[in-house]
Amino acid sequence: xxxxxxxxxxxxxxxxxxxxxxxxxxxxxxxxxxxxxxxxxxxxxxxxxxxxxxxxxxxxxxxxxxxxxxxxxxxxxxxxxxxxxxxxxxxxxxxxxxxxxxxxxxxxxxxxxxxxxxxxxxxxxxxxxxxxxxxxxxxxxxxxxxxxxxxxxxxxxxxxxxxxxxxxxxxxxxxxxxxxxxxxxxxxxxxxxxxxxxxxxxxxxxxxxxxxxxxxxxxxxxxxxxxxxxxxxxxxxxxxxxxxxxxxxxxxxxxxxxxxxxxxxxxxxxxxxxxxxxxxxxxxxxxxxxxxxxxxxxxxxxxxxxxxxxxxxxxxxxxxxxxxxxxxxxxxxxxxxxxxxxxxxxxxxxxxxxxxxxxxxxxxxxxxxxxxxxxxxxxxxxxxxxxxxxxxxxxxxxxxxxxxxxxxxxxxxxxxxxxxxxxxxxxxxxxxxxxxxxxxxxxxxxxxxxxxxxxxxxxxxxxxxxxxxxxxxxxxxxxxxxxxxxxxxxxxxxxxxxxxxxxxxxxxxxxxxxxxxxxxxxxxxxxxxxxxxxxx
Numbered sequence: 001x002x003x004x005x006x007x008x009x010x011x012x013x014x015x016x017x018x019x020x021x022x023x024x025x026x027x028x029x030x031x032x033x034x035x036x037x038x039x040x041x042x043x044x045x046x047x048x049x050x051x052x053x054x055x056x057x058x059x060x061x062x063x064x065x066x067x068x069x070x071x072x073x074x075x076x077x078x079x080x081x082x083x084x085x086x087x088x089x090x091x092x093x094x095x096x097x098x099x100x101x102x103x104x105x106x107x108x109x110x111x112x113x114x115x116x117x118x119x120x121x122x123x124x125x126x127x128x129x130x131x132x133x134x135x136x137x138x139x140x141x142x143x144x145x146x147x148x149x150x151x152x153x154x155x156x157x158x159x160x161x162x163x164x165x166x167x168x169x170x171x172x173x174x175x176x177x178x179x180x181x182x183x184x185x186x187x188x189x190x191x192x193x194x195x196x197x198x199x200x201x202x203x204x205x206x207x208x209x210x211x212x213x214x215x216x217x218x219x220x221x222x223x224x225x226x227x228x229x230x231x232x233x234x235x236x237x238x239x240x241x242x243x244x245x246x247x248x249x250x251x252x253x254x255x256x257x258x259x260x261x262x263x264x265x266x267x268x269x270x271x272x273x274x275x276x277x278x279x280x281x282x283x284x285x286x287x288x289x290x291x292x293x294x295x296x297x298x299x300x301x302x303x304x305x306x307x308x309x310x311x312x313x314x315x316x317x318x319x320x321x322x323x324x325x326x327x328x329x330x331x332x333x334x335x336x337x338x339x340x341x342x343x344x345x346x347x348x349x350x351x352x353x354x355x356x357x358x359x360x361x362x363x364x365x366x367x368x369x370x371x372x373x374x375x376x377x378x379x380x381x382x383x384x385x386x387x388x389x390x391x392x393x394x395x396x397x398x399x400x401x402x403x404x405x406x407x408x409x410x411x412x413x414x415x416x417x418x419x420x421x422x423x424x425x426x427x428x429x430x431x432x433x434x435x436x437x438x439x440x441x442x443x444x445x446x447x448x449x450x451x452x453x454x455x456x457x458x459x460x461x462x463x464x465x466x467x468x469x470x471x472x473x474x475x476x477x478x479x480x481x482x483x484x485x486x487x488x489x490x491x492x493x494x495x496x497x498x499x500x501x502x503x504x505x506x507x508x509x510x511x512x513x514x515x516x517x518x519x520x521x522x523x524x525x526x527x528x529x530x531x532x533x534x535x536x
Contacts (some may be wrong), residue, residue: 001200055136063137066130070099075348075372080142082373083403088138090402100124101131101433115244117300132405144208149408149430155463155479161443161470162507162531164486167209171527173198178510178528179240183497186226190499191259192508194528195221195521197240197492202233204261207499209530212259218249227289231255232268234278240492242298242400248272250293258468269306269314273297281330281338283307290314293326301325303342307360317360322348327378341367345376345398353421368415368423375399375410378436384448384475389417397434399456412437412452414475427475431467432458438496443535447471451507453491462489487525489513499530506531507531 080088092104093112100121102110103127126134166172171194179197183190191212192205197220204212219235228352230252237247248268248434250413256262269275278296284290288308295302306314324346337356344350348374350369354362370376375398381390392415399407411434414427433456442449448470457464463481465488470478482488493510500506513525 003201009430015257051138053136055140056298057132059136060140061137062130063133063135064141066126067134067137070125071095074098076350076369078371078373080138080144082371082407082409083142084144084146084405085139085142087403087405088142092135092138094402096131099126099131101126104128104131104135113299115299116299117244139227146405147408149411149432151430153429153477155429155461155467155481157463157484159468159480159482159531161468161480161533163534164482165209165530165532166526167205167530168211168530170211171196171203172524173513173527174524176511176525176527177220177240177492177512178512179492179527180222180224181493181495181508181510182224183495183499183506183508184226185497186229189498191499192499192530193224194508194510196527197221202261202528204255204259207456207501213261215253215261215263215264219247219300222275223277225280225291226252230280232291233263234275236274236276236296244298244300246271246273248275248295250275250278250291254464268312269293273301275398276326276327277329279328281305281332283338283356284358285337292319292328292330294328294342296326296346297323297362298346299344301322303328303340303354305360319354319362320344320352320364324349324376326376329381341381343376343379343394347372349374349376351379351392367421368394370396373403375401375407377434380437380439382439382448384414384439385416387417387419389419391415391417391438392438393424393450395434395437395452397431397454397456399433404456406432406458410434410456412450412469416475427477429467429469429477429479431464432456432461433464433490435491436494438494438507440496441471442496442505442533444472444504445471447473450477451494451496453509455490455492455512457490459489465489465491487523488529500532502533504533504535506533 065237096108097113098347101124125169155360175198177197180195182193189207194203200217201214202217202221203214215236220240222236223234225232232250233252233253237245250269251267252264253437254262273295274297275293276296279292280289283305290308291306293304303315303319303320303325304318306316309315322344324344326343326345328340328342339356340354349372351367353367355366358361374396377395377398379392379394384391394413397410410432411430415423416426431454433454435453437450437452439448439450449471452467454464468480472478490512491509492512496505509529511528
């Protein structure tokens, strides 16, 4: 939701809408009576029933129209069914504040959003009753409890396609955060990079998982660019958490013949708003290497490119001011300037194609759009059905905000390209908190497989931390996971590459493990896991 200069107009509601909502309100009231005594998990909050009011049909109907009018000015209209009603209560203060509503009927909204870059309109965009109508619409039509996952195929707790290897004990701990992992096949034999975001250190390891060297970094490393022997390290800022700081850096890294790493004394790019990716491309066709940077930001962000003007100097150009740019691909077409495919994961969630029109200008086309509550996390462009067109493998599962609850729509999706650049969903597998997916033919049988990780798993289903979807033909998959004896639950990142030189793709998983507090298990876990491909 964002501010609009025009004054709100009274919502007109048809008799058909009113009749439909009367039926809905009756059903909701019956559901309230039926579900309140139920289990009090994080999806059902029985003791908050006294704060729920059954609104008038007119208020609910007016709220629906107002939501369609105002919420869509900033992002895709969220369906009330995407959250339970008591989680919607956490959303209203944040959305209201963005619309200039600093308090509502005794509840202060100030402080519900933290960040120096928050812009609050000087006057409310909606009056008190209109805002209450929107609240009534969501609170009276949202479910009391979200449905469970619709998982047709259970996850097998076995992994016959890989052997699991751990690094040496010095890379274990009660708190580990593998913020970045990379199998570097630009050299032979392959080498491995692993970043520990908890202690802000980058490790270089051999293919045998032995530490060669390490270097301290200014913050968690979240990306590394390998470009014709040039290596650039991207740090997000002081920590991974959401903030409005401009402390991200991109710094050149050199590695000696003996594997000694050294960071340049000064970053190539600094004062970046939580950068998460850097790419190299000649954006303007002048035969100089420019750089594209995804500045995820927080309330604000940027997708930009740094124009190489020679002698190590660059000029910044902003492609998009949307926050949440999290993953980008260069679109190289013969005879044309390189364009971009980009996933935005904050507010205006979706995948967009940026066509390079020259002179630093880009034309934007929406490819896929998702509700702002989805928590988009990653995408790849892979020809899944072997028809010559690249399809989209997409994950959503970011769940670290005001709507923290298990969401049945979190997981991995496949959108098939019709050959004209239009994409239609053809597959979904539910995984709580799904954070990344890599699609490859791992076992060489001609079918594309999908390796996934999750950061926000259901503690009752720790196998969701790594799910391997083995392609079985068409768009059908058989799900596998670690065996129960491997104590692993969640991950931040994942990479695929050939570690041992046998021409089969292996996997690296960046572990996220925190054992602390009164219920700590006093157990250490490795910073990362290496999965060696043993398929024939």
